[in-house]
Amino acid sequence: MIKMNKFKSSSFVIFLITILMLGVNSFAQKPIISTKFTADPAPMVYNDTVYLYTGHDEDDAMGFKMYNWLLYTSTDMANWTEHGEVASLKNFAWVPHENGAWAAQCIERNGKFYLYCPMPGGVGIGVLVADSPYGPFKDPIGKPLIKNSSHDIDPTVLIEDDGQAYMYWGNPKVYYVKLNEDMVSYSGEIHQEQTTPKNYQEGPWVWKRNDNYYLAYASTCCPEGIGYAMSKSPTGPWEYKGMIVDASELTRGNHPGIIEFKGKWYCFGHSYDLIKLSTSKFYERRSVDMDEMVYNNDGTIQSRHYFSEDGPQQVGTLNPFKRVEAETMAWSEGVKTMFETEWEGDFEWARGKKIADHRFVTSINNGDYILVKGVDFSNEPKSVEVSASSIYGGKIEIHTGKIDGPIIATVDVNTTREMGIWKSYTAPVKNVSGVHDLYFVFKGEQDLFNFDWWMFK
Numbered sequence: 114m115i116k117m118n119k120f121k122s123s124s125f126v127i128f129l130i131t132i133l134m135l136g137v138n139s140f141a142q143k144p145i146i147s148t149k150f151t152a153d154p155a156p157m158v159y160n161d162t163v164y165l166y167t168g169h170d171e172d173d174a175m176g177f178k179m180y181n182w183l184l185y186t187s188t189d190m191a192n193w194t195e196h197g198e199v200a201s202l203k204n205f206a207w208v209p210h211e212n213g214a215w216a217a218q219c220i221e222r223n224g225k226f227y228l229y230c231p232m233p234g235g236v237g238i239g240v241l242v243a244d245s246p247y248g249p250f251k252d253p254i255g256k257p258l259i260k261n262s263s264h265d266i267d268p269t270v271l272i273e274d275d276g277q278a279y280m281y282w283g284n285p286k287v288y289y290v291k292l293n294e295d296m297v298s299y300s301g302e303i304h305q306e307q308t309t310p311k312n313y314q315e316g317p318w319v320w321k322r323n324d325n326y327y328l329a330y331a332s333t334c335c336p337e338g339i340g341y342a343m344s345k346s347p348t349g350p351w352e353y354k355g356m357i358v359d360a361s362e363l364t365r366g367n368h369p370g371i372i373e374f375k376g377k378w379y380c381f382g383h384s385y386d387l388i389k390l391s392t393s394k395f396y397e398r399r400s401v402d403m404d405e406m407v408y409n410n411d412g413t414i415q416s417r418h419y420f421s422e423d424g425p426q427q428v429g430t431l432n433p434f435k436r437v438e439a440e441t442m443a444w445s446e447g448v449k450t451m452f453e454t455e456w457e458g459d460f461e462w463a464r465g466k467k468i469a470d471h472r473f474v475t476s477i478n479n480g481d482y483i484l485v486k487g488v489d490f491s492n493e494p495k496s497v498e499v500s501a502s503s504i505y506g507g508k509i510e511i512h513t514g515k516i517d518g519p520i521i522a523t524v525d526v527n528t529t530r531e532m533g534i535w536k537s538y539t540a541p542v543k544n545v546s547g548v549h550d551l552y553f554v555f556k557g558e559q560d561l562f563n564f565d566w567w568m569f570k
């Protein structure tokens with residue numbers, strides 16, 4: 114939001130005052146990603162996993178400062194694993210800026226993954242393709258797929274049952290075009306809908322259920338909620354049906370992402386809930402929220418005021434007897450994540466062979482913690498192993514149920530002799546059975562260690 118011709122300064126001032134009055138700690142949901150600022154959620158279901166592509170607001174963003182797109186995955190809608198940057202503006206040789214990685218969407222067709230990426234200011238919409246949802250993504254056409262007007266943002270793609278693909282996009286109107294089977298070119302004219310639905314702002318998201326086509330979008334301004342319209346055809350006309358998530362003082366801009374996963378439907382959006390935990394000031398540092406979405410019998414969608422504090426019910430449980438990446442979490446406080454390649458040699462010129470890639474949790478200080486939900490101990494573990502690389506050293510206390518719930522294990526990560534070396538540390542586990550939320554609570558002074566993975570045995 115806040116761009117092009119829809120910005121209404123008076124509404125914004127009222128909104129800003131509300132935010133300032135609400136102040137710190139007035140957030141309504143724990144966003145699903147807590148270690149980075151994320152925006153413009155674009156979930157995709159593939160092989161029983163949700164691949165959540167997001168925009169990325171830099172930690173020091175004041176206005177829009179977006180260089181790349183990130184990927185998270187989940188198989189239970191409660192715990193999300195970070196996979197880092199999957200693409201950036203650098204993937205497009207023809208893009209003259211490093212800032213402007215706006216709301217993208219990834220879609221699979223015949224085993225290939227197409228990431229449609231808009232760049233604001235009339236730069237256009239590009240497309241990247243990969244053989245895996247994790248990338249690497251490459252630009253197959255070396256130019257914009259769409260360069261039609263300065264409104265070319267926020268693409269969404271629907272593949273019809275007969276194989277015809279449609280791409281929709283636009284602010285403040287909805288445009289669409291028929292994509293060719295190769296998904297990287299189009300045929301025919303670009304249409305501008307006669308009936309851009311009521312309150313449409315931007316961020317279209319189109320899907321089909323039974324005989325109905327749905328178009329959800331950032332709705333009303335400002336703030337934006339998530340509204341939707343329905344049609345009997347992929348090309349409209351679209352009839353406005355109401356709000357999926359109300360516009361409220363908790364949002365400002367918004368962007369829907371809607372999927373069906375394991376028999377339930379989910380609506381993603383974004384908010385300022387994460388930044389509001391640390392400041393009452395306003396910066397463009399957003400966070401993705403998500404909740405269950407419920408249909409009425411007639412195909413319309415039940416409206417909710419906001420995302421619930423704990424999000425939707427977990428689908429299934431997490432297996433602690435397989436290696437779990439430390440960057441798999443439902444929530445965390447204090448920590449950040451990083452990626453590093455480990456080489457056999459200290460200096461670049463002396464590098465031998467690559468030993469491993471590590472994506473890990475870092476910036477760990479006393480009292481920080483990670484929450485992992487619904488961990489299944491139907492087999493009782495005897496010990497827990499973690500992989501960490503010590504800095505000043507410290508302990509990991511593993512609590513069940515609450516941050517100060519019973520401790521089932523305490524792992525010492527305190528060697529100073531092997532500072533900076535990835536190593537595994539093991540500790541015995543007290544009796545535990547059944548399904549529990551686990552809190553990995555870090556104890557020590559500061560800069561304790563980096564944390565790569567954990568596994569019960």
Ligand code: FUB
Pocket residue numbers: 114152153168177214215216266267315316366367368
């Ligand atoms: O995140 C940048 C832009 O803001 C998106 O493209 C719009 O949908 C709005 O969320």
